Amino acid sequence: EIVLTQSPATLSLSPGERATLSCRASQSVSSYLAWYQQKPGQAPRLLIYDASTRATGIPARFSGSGSGTDFTLTISSLEPEDFAVYYCQQRSNWPPFTFGPGTKVDIK
Amino acid sequence: EVQLVESGGGLVQPGGSLRLSCAASRFTFSNYWMNWVRQAPGKGLEWVANINQDGSERYYVDSVKGRFTISRDNAKNSLYLQMNSLRAEDTAVYYCARDQKSSTGWHAGWGQGTLVTVSS
Numbered sequence: 647e648i649v650l651t652q653s654p655a656t657l658s659l660s661p662g663e664r665a666t667l668s669c670r671a672s673q674s675v676s677s678y679l680a681w682y683q684q685k686p687g688q689a690p691r692l693l694i695y696d697a698s699t700r701a702t703g704i705p706a707r708f709s710g711s712g713s714g715t716d717f718t719l720t721i722s723s724l725e726p727e728d729f730a731v732y733y734c735q736q737r738s739n740w741p742p743f744t745f746g747p748g749t750k751v752d753i754k
Numbered sequence: 755e756v757q758l759v760e761s762g763g764g765l766v767q768p769g770g771s772l773r774l775s776c777a778a779s780r781f782t783f784s785n786y787w788m789n790w791v792r793q794a795p796g797k798g799l800e801w802v803a804n805i806n807q808d809g810s811e812r813y814y815v816d817s818v819k820g821r822f823t824i825s826r827d828n829a830k831n832s833l834y835l836q837m838n839s840l841r842a843e844d845t846a847v848y849y850c851a852r853d854q855k856s857s858t859g860w861h862a863g864w865g866q867g868t869l870v871t872v873s874s
Contacts, residue, residue, distance in 0.1 A: 678859070680859075680860050680861075682799070682861075684799075688866075689849055689864035689865065689866055689867060690791075690799060690849075690861070690864055691864070692860060692861060692862050695854070695860040696860075701860075701862060702862075733798065733799055735799075735801075735861075737858070737859025737860065740813070740859065741801075741804075741813040741814065741815065742801050742813075742814075742815040742816070743789075743801040743804075743859055744801070745798055745799040745800065745801070746798070747798050748798050748799075
């Protein structure tokens with residue numbers, strides 16, 4: 647099973663700042679990595695898939711990069727609605743699909 | 755926009771059974787892989803199971819193999835999860851999730867979830 651680790655666990659930033667979230671895989675997942683956003687009391691939402699492709703309707707301030715074992719989600723300028731928990735997920739080697747433990751982006 | 759509505763959650767004793775349902779609308783249900791993903795209270799996401807378009811392929815996370823069964827009825831646009839021999843660690847919000855067309859793995863549409871609590 648591929649294990650995903652995310653860092654940092656919590657990121658405290660102000661609106662307008664740049665957010666950089668990291669996800670590392672225990673073995674190569676090629677580009678088969680996605681990012682999800684989850685707000686309290688809501689279902690997750692797919693943001694990025696195949697490491698760098700934005701899902702339908704996702705604003706351009708969200709971008710993904712990386713391949714192999716190291717990946718990054720960047721939010722170029724935080725909007726108030728971006729404060730949430732972000733999960734990475736792999737589909738390279740399944741079952742099972744696995745998720746990282748999440749990074750919480752909160753307001754500084 | 756994709757609509758997925760889960761139902762069937764509730765309180766059940768350890769060792770008991772529960773059947774979750776997911777009603778799909780606003781897309782051609784029979785064209786997509788479907789999944790169940792769960793989230794224990796205050797915890798992260800865990801993929802549970804998926805099923806292909808015609809139900810001929812089903813996969814599970816090891817922790818539920820032999821206890822849970824995923825199924826679908828394309829005529830009723832519905833997805834199901836039969837959960838038997840429930841344990842306290844199965845307590846979670848269970849989400850129904852639709853994959854992107856023609857592939858599995860990227861969960862592009864989600865329901866709001868149904869809470870399953872396993873407790874005596």
